[in-house]
Amino acid sequence: MFDTLSDRLAATFKSLRGKGRLSEQDIDATCREIRIALLEADVALPAVRQFVAAVKQRSLGAEVSQALNPAQQVVKIVNEELISILGGQTRRIRFAKRPPTVIMLAGLQGSGKTTLAGKLGHWLKGQGHSPLLVAADLQRPNAVTQLQVVGERAGVAVFAPEPGNATGRTPTDGHSGDPIKVARDSLQHARDKMYDVVVVDTAGRLGIDAELMRQAADIRDAVGPDEILFVVDAMIGQDAVATAQAFLDGVGFDGVVLTKLDGDARGGAALSVAQMTGRQVMFASNGEKLDDFDVFHPDRMASRILGM
Amino acid sequence: LSRDKLDEATWEEVEDLLLTSDIGVAPTQELVERLRTRVRILGSRTPEDLRDLLREELLTLIGPDTDRTVHSLRADGAGPAVVMVVGVNGVGKTTTTGKLARVLVADGRSVVLGAADTFRAAAADQLQTWGERVGASTVRGPEGADPASVAFDAVKQAKDQGVDTALIDTAGRLHTKVGLMDELGKVKRVVEKHGPVDEVLLVLDATTGQNGMVQARVFREVVDITGIVLTKLDGTAKGGIVVAVQRELGVPVKLVGLGEGADDLAPFEPAAFVDALVGQ
Ligand SMILES: Nc1nc2c(ncn2[C@@H]2O[C@H](COP(=O)(O)OP(=O)(O)OP(=O)(O)O)[C@@H](O)[C@H]2O)c(=O)[nH]1
Numbered sequence: 001m002f003d004t005l006s007d008r009l010a011a012t013f014k015s016l017r018g019k020g021r022l023s024e025q026d027i028d029a030t031c032r033e034i035r036i037a038l039l040e041a042d043v044a045l046p047a048v049r050q051f052v053a054a055v056k057q058r059s060l061g062a063e064v065s066q067a068l069n070p071a072q073q074v075v076k077i078v079n080e081e082l083i084s085i086l087g088g089q090t091r092r093i094r095f096a097k098r099p100p101t102v103i104m105l106a107g108l109q110g111s112g113k114t115t116l117a118g119k120l121g122h123w124l125k126g127q128g129h130s131p132l133l134v135a136a137d138l139q140r141p142n143a144v145t146q147l148q149v150v151g152e153r154a155g156v157a158v159f160a161p162e163p164g165n166a167t168g169r170t171p172t173d174g175h176s177g178d179p180i181k182v183a184r185d186s187l188q189h190a191r192d193k194m195y196d197v198v199v200v201d202t203a204g205r206l207g208i209d210a211e212l213m214r215q216a217a218d219i220r221d222a223v224g225p226d227e228i229l230f231v232v233d234a235m236i237g238q239d240a241v242a243t244a245q246a247f248l249d250g251v252g253f254d255g256v257v258l259t260k261l262d263g264d265a266r267g268g269a270a271l272s273v274a275q276m277t278g279r280q281v282m283f284a285s286n287g288e289k290l291d292d293f294d295v296f297h298p299d300r301m302a303s304r305i306l307g308m
Numbered sequence: 309l310s311r312d313k314l315d316e317a318t319w320e321e322v323e324d325l326l327l328t329s330d331i332g333v334a335p336t337q338e339l340v341e342r343l344r345t346r347v348r349i350l351g352s353r354t355p356e357d358l359r360d361l362l363r364e365e366l367l368t369l370i371g372p373d374t375d376r377t378v379h380s381l382r383a384d385g386a387g388p389a390v391v392m393v394v395g396v397n398g399v400g401k402t403t404t405t406g407k408l409a410r411v412l413v414a415d416g417r418s419v420v421l422g423a424a425d426t427f428r429a430a431a432a433d434q435l436q437t438w439g440e441r442v443g444a445s446t447v448r449g450p451e452g453a454d455p456a457s458v459a460f461d462a463v464k465q466a467k468d469q470g471v472d473t474a475l476i477d478t479a480g481r482l483h484t485k486v487g488l489m490d491e492l493g494k495v496k497r498v499v500e501k502h503g504p505v506d507e508v509l510l511v512l513d514a515t516t517g518q519n520g521m522v523q524a525r526v527f528r529e530v531v532d533i534t535g536i537v538l539t540k541l542d543g544t545a546k547g548g549i550v551v552a553v554q555r556e557l558g559v560p561v562k563l564v565g566l567g568e569g570a571d572d573l574a575p576f577e578p579a580a581f582v583d584a585l586v587g588q
């Protein structure tokens with residue numbers, strides 16, 4: 001039906017043609033369309049509510065009532081508000097004054113953490129750093145092997161003293177190892193071998209898994225990260241808020257990485273997470289290969305969410 | 309007709325519940341309209357009545373009597389049943405393949421796993437670990453090998469050894485990638501040289517939002533999916549997108565994933581799904 005917010009609003013405003021200014025009723029109708037557009041882009045309901053309220057507030061002001069084309073003016077406001085939430089306080093990775101800088105990755109199962117570790121390693125190396133990837137997921141079958149392969153492809157060193165849950169070993173045999181110890185030991189290894197950035201890959205976990213969330217907090221406490229990055233799949237729907245909140249409460253995070261942006265999901269989660277947690281999306285992952293990785297562009301994301 | 313207890317706040321709650329379960333805007337609006345009509349006709353008064361009606365409507369949409377049999381076995385002597393597992397990246401294909409093998413092996417069946425993900429780092433190792441864990445052998449090729457030929461070899465081995473079932477794990481791929489979708493179509497066509505594929509399971513992650521619908525449409529187009537596995541239902545996500553998927557495509561959810569362990573796979577039960585969605 002309506003692919004873009006502009007189309008939607010244009011249709012809403014068709015009935016208003018000729019009218020000089022927008023009534024509060026007109027604005028309400030407009031806000032309903034914005035609400036639908038955002039929900040269809042998978043922005044979570046509480047984030048939609050807050051966002052629409054802010055847009056309504058601004059739309060009641062002079063900039064819309066005096067505009068020649070109110071529809072365009074409202075789209076402009078929506079776009080600006082989106083960019084300001086997605087891009088407020090954009091910042092780069094904070095490097096430690098005394099190396100190694102520690103970056104810890106956390107997120108739901110399958111969100112793209114291990115792949116991201118390789119991409120970060122590749123990117124950091126390209127910037128003249130000497131990164132070390134740390135295999136602290138001893139849980140998912142062959143997560144350690146996966147990180148080793150990824151590190152090899154990226155030409156980046158991998159610290160993997162424990163094989164984890166791999167062929168010939170099962171998590172029940174009690175030998176899959178202690179991820180907290182692996183993470184802690186990686187720091188000494190990095191100092192000894194002069195690696196200046198440590199990227200800690202952790203197992204995927206659910207927000208409601210208290211035990212595993214505790215483990216993530218323990219890993220955090222063992223390494224004292226300079227950055228904890230919450231890795232989230234751009235295809236996620238309404239659960240984005242509950243999950244982001246659970247990770248914020250359980251382990252905390254400083255920035256967000258949105259993955260699988262090479263698909264056609266609208267990626268409303270970017271807004272949900274930024275709005276509800278106040279943490280910014282720092283990087284975008286857009287493919288399975290090592291260099292399918294970019295800093296995050298709030299303006300592009302805003303257009304994408306709005307289907308423009 | 310008195311609707312004194314069903315005020316607008318109650319209706320908004322119903323709408324919120326559906327929207328936050330990823331049912332989607334249009335299906336939510338349709339459902340709420342239908343409910344409003346039924347409430348008018350039936351003269352229902354309480355939020356509890358409304359909840360029961362909602363449960364009923366959702367159940368009807370999902371199809372309580374749909375056949376959800378997983379075709380993973382054939383009649384004796386008819387060769388191995390072939391099951392392909394497909395879907396976008398990271399949804400739980402390999403894990404589901406392992407769990408499904410576990411169910412079959414526990415049932416006294418023999419299983420061969422085909423590692424037709426030759427692309428992702430350590431994908432074949434991951435599948436093989438699952439195979440060893442549950443008691444199934446794994447056929448794999450070198451990294452970067454042609455996935456179709458690995459799948460072909462797996463089914464061939466299953467045939468030669470008189471194995472009951474060949475489960476083919478495929479690489480995650482976004483439905484938007486034409487080349488990768490073509491490759492998947494080829495995997496299926498090459499496997500079909502051995503005879504028809506019995507089941508093509510599309511794995512959908514319960515956290516997926518509205519994109520799940522597009523995924524299902526495209527995968528159906530390319531490999532004619534016969535069932536859906538809804539994974540990660542052990543989290544807080546409700547997986548509401550499958551309501552629209554089942555209604556539009558008529559492809560039933562057959563299995564659900566409830567964790568990372570070998571036994572965390574269960575048949576899809578419409579009533580339980582709706583209860584989890586609507587709450588008590
Ligand atoms: N298309 C696409 N695929 C991606 C992207 N990032 C990761 N993937 C794929 O998503 C799948 C899961 O990625 P992983 O890196 O294993 O995810 P993870 O978070 O480490 O998973 P667990 O360790 O099991 O929790 C793999 O198939 C990756 O190749 C991306 O940006 N685009």
Ligand SMILES: Nc1nc2c(ncn2[C@@H]2O[C@H](COP(=O)(O)OP(=O)(O)OP(=O)(O)O)[C@@H](O)[C@H]2O)c(=O)[nH]1
Binds near residue numbers: 478541564566
């Ligand atoms: N909590 C939970 N985790 C699951 C479930 N199914 C799979 N996982 C986890 O999700 C992650 C991804 O699972 P995989 O089986 O590797 O997914 P995949 O679709 O094969 O991924 P690619 O091959 O990389 O596309 C792993 O960490 C699994 O342990 C489930 O039902 N519940």
Ligand SMILES: [K+]
Binds near residue numbers: 540541543544545
């Ligand atoms: K759930």
Ligand SMILES: [Mg+2]
Binds near residue numbers: 115202203
């Ligand atoms: Mg991983």
Ligand SMILES: [Mg+2]
Binds near residue numbers: 402403425477480
């Ligand atoms: Mg896999």
